[in-house]
Amino acid sequence: FILKKKQLKVERDRLVTEDIVRSWDRAEIDRQFRRVEEENLSLQRQVENLQSVLNESEHQHAQRLIDFNTRNRRETEVETARIRSSQSAAERALEGREK
Structure with a gap:
């Protein structure tokens, strides 16, 4: 009988301990x-x-790409206008020599 009581107490303690561990694990999780x-x-x-x-x-x-392209286009237009102007001047000079 005493052994049975002891066994029940140990079992209860084990269950309580497992509950505490599970509770702690849950809290930690x-x-x-x-x-x-x-x-x-x-x-x-x-x-x-x-x-x-x-x-x-x-x-x-x-x-920046838009600005670069805009600036490049303007520079190209200016250079093209300069070349056309030079070409026109050269053509006029050539015509003047031919006359």
């Missing part, structure tokens, strides 16, 4: 899960910030 969620939110914010920086960089790059 919850804490870890919250940490992972917080880290995930932080990483999402970083991604959003980096996406914003990338968008701004792409916009600036596109604007």
Whole structure:
């Protein structure tokens, strides 16, 4: 009878201990899960910030390309006008010599 009582007490203690361990494990898992969620939110914010920086960089790059092409086109137009003017002057000079 005493042995049976002792066995029941040991079994109850074991169950209580298992409940405590399970409870602690659950709490630890919850804490870890919250940490992972917080880290995930932080990483999402970083991604959003980096996406914003990338968008701004792409916009600036596109604007620089537009500015470069505009400046290049103007320079080409000026050079073309200069060449045409020189050609016209050369043609007039040639016509003047021929007369």
